Amino acid sequence: MSLGRRIVMALAAPVLAIGFAVLLSSIVLVISGSDPFQAYKDMIGNATRLEIVVDMLNRGTPLFISGIAAAIGFRMNLFNIGVEGQYQLAAFFAAVVGAHIFLPSVLHVAAIVLVAMVVGAAWSGLAGWLKVRRGINEVIATIMLNAIALSGILAWLTVEWRDGPLTPNSGTKRIAESGWLPDLNSWLEVFTREITGGRELSAVLLFAIVAGIVYHVFLNRTRAGYDLRVSGYNAGAARAGGVRSDRMIITAMIYSGAMAGLVGLVDILSRYHRFDADFFSGLGFAGIAVALIGRNKAFGMAIGALLFAFMDVSSPILQITKSATREIVTILQGTILLASVVAYAAVSRYRQRDEARVAAALLAEKGVA
Amino acid sequence: MRKHLSFAVLLAAFALVVAACGDDDAATTTAAPTTAATTTTAATTTSAGETTTTAPAVVVPDFCLEIPGAAEAVADGTGVTVGLTFDLLGRGDQSFNDAAACGADWARFYFGVGINEITPTDEAARATDLQLQAENSPIVIGNGFSFEAAFPAVCENNPDVNFAITDTSMLNFGATPPAPYCDNARGMVFAEHEGSYLVGVAAALKSETGKIGFIGGVSGIGLIEKFEAGFIAGAKSINPDIEVVSEYVSAFPDFAGFASPDRGKEIALAMYGEGADVVYAAAGLTGSGMFAGAKEYSEANDVHVWGIGVDSDQYLTVGEELQPYVLTSMIKRVDVAVFYAIYDHLTGNFTAGPSTYDLAAGGVGYSTSGGFIDDITDQIDAAIAQIVSGEVVVPTDPTTIP
Numbered sequence: 089m090s091l092g093r094r095i096v097m098a099l100a101a102p103v104l105a106i107g108f109a110v111l112l113s114s115i116v117l118v119i120s121g122s123d124p125f126q127a128y129k130d131m132i133g134n135a136t137r138l139e140i141v142v143d144m145l146n147r148g149t150p151l152f153i154s155g156i157a158a159a160i161g162f163r164m165n166l167f168n169i170g171v172e173g174q175y176q177l178a179a180f181f182a183a184v185v186g187a188h189i190f191l192p193s194v195l196h197v198a199a200i201v202l203v204a205m206v207v208g209a210a211w212s213g214l215a216g217w218l219k220v221r222r223g224i225n226e227v228i229a230t231i232m233l234n235a236i237a238l239s240g241i242l243a244w245l246t247v248e249w250r251d252g253p254l255t256p257n258s259g260t261k262r263i264a265e266s267g268w269l270p271d272l273n274s275w276l277e278v279f280t281r282e283i284t285g286g287r288e289l290s291a292v293l294l295f296a297i298v299a300g301i302v303y304h305v306f307l308n309r310t311r312a313g314y315d316l317r318v319s320g321y322n323a324g325a326a327r328a329g330g331v332r333s334d335r336m337i338i339t340a341m342i343y344s345g346a347m348a349g350l351v352g353l354v355d356i357l358s359r360y361h362r363f364d365a366d367f368f369s370g371l372g373f374a375g376i377a378v379a380l381i382g383r384n385k386a387f388g389m390a391i392g393a394l395l396f397a398f399m400d401v402s403s404p405i406l407q408i409t410k411s412a413t414r415e416i417v418t419i420l421q422g423t424i425l426l427a428s429v430v431a432y433a434a435v436s437r438y439r440q441r442d443e444a445r446v447a448a449a450l451l452a453e454k455g456v457a
Numbered sequence: 458m459r460k461h462l463s464f465a466v467l468l469a470a471f472a473l474v475v476a477a478c479g480d481d482d483a484a485t486t487t488a489a490p491t492t493a494a495t496t497t498t499a500a501t502t503t504s505a506g507e508t509t510t511t512a513p514a515v516v517v518p519d520f521c522l523e524i525p526g527a528a529e530a531v532a533d534g535t536g537v538t539v540g541l542t543f544d545l546l547g548r549g550d551q552s553f554n555d556a557a558a559c560g561a562d563w564a565r566f567y568f569g570v571g572i573n574e575i576t577p578t579d580e581a582a583r584a585t586d587l588q589l590q591a592e593n594s595p596i597v598i599g600n601g602f603s604f605e606a607a608f609p610a611v612c613e614n615n616p617d618v619n620f621a622i623t624d625t626s627m628l629n630f631g632a633t634p635p636a637p638y639c640d641n642a643r644g645m646v647f648a649e650h651e652g653s654y655l656v657g658v659a660a661a662l663k664s665e666t667g668k669i670g671f672i673g674g675v676s677g678i679g680l681i682e683k684f685e686a687g688f689i690a691g692a693k694s695i696n697p698d699i700e701v702v703s704e705y706v707s708a709f710p711d712f713a714g715f716a717s718p719d720r721g722k723e724i725a726l727a728m729y730g731e732g733a734d735v736v737y738a739a740a741g742l743t744g745s746g747m748f749a750g751a752k753e754y755s756e757a758n759d760v761h762v763w764g765i766g767v768d769s770d771q772y773l774t775v776g777e778e779l780q781p782y783v784l785t786s787m788i789k790r791v792d793v794a795v796f797y798a799i800y801d802h803l804t805g806n807f808t809a810g811p812s813t814y815d816l817a818a819g820g821v822g823y824s825t826s827g828g829f830i831d832d833i834t835d836q837i838d839a840a841i842a843q844i845v846s847g848e849v850v851v852p853t854d855p856t857t858i859p
Contacts, residue, residue, distance in 0.1 A: 258709075408575060
């Protein structure tokens with residue numbers, strides 16, 4: 089395939105997906121009695137404000153990390169639905185431990201991060217262990233473990249270990265200031281004007297960037313990453329090649345869970361510094377969508393996470409300007425997910441057929457057939 | 458991989474469809490009662506001041522109760538926008554959020570204010586949504602205790618904006634003595650246990666089986682337990698031997714219990730099946746499932762069992778086919794609190810700090826729509842007198858009731 093053709097092929101899927109999504113969304117908007125051009129104008133006008141960019145990055149950060157956590161499993165052919173339970177449990181224990189230890193600031197933050205990763209890894213590793221030792225499908229195991237973590241452990245302990253009287257908004261004890269992550273506002277303001285409205289760009293963004301790079305390098309440049317990918321492509325071949333599949337399953341689940349542990353840190357390290365009723369839930373499932381849109385690639389997932397974050401921050405402005413109902417955002421997110429999956433499938437099928445045709449032409453030329 | 462991927466896609470697509478449908482249902486069920494009960498013409502300012510549209514008419518939904526003293530309240534709200542921020546279900550939950558919407562709708566009707574409505578997409582959107590409201594409106598309402606964590610930072614960052622939040626006192630209990638978070642934020646709390654006591658009295662008087670039920674939305678937050686405690690205490694004041702079965706739909710931090718009509722129906726059917734003939738649901742939208750369950754059980758067994766509504770007068774919100782099963786409702790006047798927060802802002806009398814809406818202040822009460830409890834209002838009113846005089850102190854914790 090020529091270089092030009094290859095570039096066209098690489099760009100075809102995302103361009104097709106976005107075009108398809110915009111078309112479909114416009115139809116939905118028209119049917120629901122809204123003006124799609126006005127809605128898009130409001131969304132883009134809103135999202136280009138510096139303050140909203142900060143909101144968007146703060147929302148995109150945990151989405152991206154959650155996407156990586158899901159993608160690690162996907163790459164290994166493991167469907168870890170348990171990110172939801174893993175990250176909430178991890179954030180809870182990180183908040184509790186963080187509030188009860190007193191260390192110099194860097195160590196304090198490091199300890200909180202470590203607790204989160206270990207708890208996430210342990211809860212996820214449990215599902216891996218159940219799969220290897222007891223033959224329990226990881227989908228079932230992680231769904232069950234979600235329920236145990238959320239409706240069992242968290243429901244019990246958030247009340248039991250709350251700080252102060254039982255109020256509707258009970259939470260864990262607040263972490264001392266040494267365990268807070270400084271915001272990145274001053275970094276961003278070097279390039280822009282001052283950020284208003286008390287918005288703080290969470291430094292967990294840096295964690296996410298590092299996580300994305302580590303994920304990419306690990307998968308593509310290390311032996312363990314290679315083993316993991318091969319096991320995902322063809323478990324039988326990997327086994328024949330000397331990869332111990334049971335160990336790989338547990339390892340992948342532990343990596344996935346450790347990554348999941350980082351998802352809740354925006355709330356714990358930057359926003360509320362405790363675990364309470366306002367804790368950001370639902371990110372585990374959203375991460376699956378991000379991994380799907382990003383095709384499990386770090387860059388793709390970053391785009392997917394930002395796209396979802398863009399949709400989320402658009403919801404309130406559409407409600408205020410009344411250019412569309414709030415349900416439209418959910419529909420748009422679904423449309424984009426669907427469009428990207430369909431577009432990738434279509435392009436990959438076309439590419440296969442194209443390659444087959446080229447090969448056939450080559451063979452015919454040489455007179456083999 | 459392929460199989461798993463397509464499963465994931467299906468799952469995700471399904472989830473999205475379900476989510477969209479859920480919202481849709483809520484929207485359509487309430488679209489119907491929005492027929493103009495009271496209309497007047499006024500110009501309303503929308504959005505960030507860019508788009509100014511002239512609304513054809515101000516509509517206050519049929520099910521909105523009259524606000525005591527509203528007719529005498531005079532204020533000019535022309536050009537003033539109220540940032541009305543709902544809890545997750547938004548307008549159309551037939552209960553708590555609709556009550557807040559009524560308060561704002563009445564303010565639009567009487568004062569001509571504009572309303573910027575935002576319903577957060579999730580917990581993390583609360584803080585950013587409030588900030589956006591504060592940038593566009595001089596008075597911002599947050600409906601629900603869930604806004605409490607987000608509020609202190611937002612009210613501090615916007616000292617020129619007045620904030621009013623329901624279901625929390627906005628007191629910082631970390632300080633001794635507890636002090637208000639901000640001097641521009643009002644916390645509006647209600648004596649739900651006192652209101653629930655009244656419907657408990659009604660339930661005990663109307664029950665023929667000596668067994669009644671309580672469905673709570675979400676346990677562990679200390680809020681719904683107040684409803685349960687008041688309900689049980691009220692029922693036992695009439696019949697000390699009455700049996701009360703209680704069940705919560707979900708436990709903190711899972712808030713699905715406020716939005717699960719299907720679970721509400723299941724639990725109600727189980728309670729009716731066990732012999733309870735009056736069930737009280739303090740569970741937001743979930744309660745609509747209880748009324749559906751009451752209808753189904755009554756028709757299937759040729760009996761008549763009752764449901765008791767919450768927050769709004771649910772006789773007026775459930776729809777005609779379920780009305781015969783709404784015995785009464787524990788009314789929590791969120792609308793009154795919201796209406797007067799706006800009024801106080803417009804007249805320059807906005808006060809910060811906690812304000813309590815108890816039985817004596819008319820903040821909670823019971824409804825008589827449908828006329829099913831007309832024969833026992835004397836006894837309920839006697840209970841009101843006892844509570845207001847302090848003769849009866851209603852408990853807030855169900856575990857303290859013997």
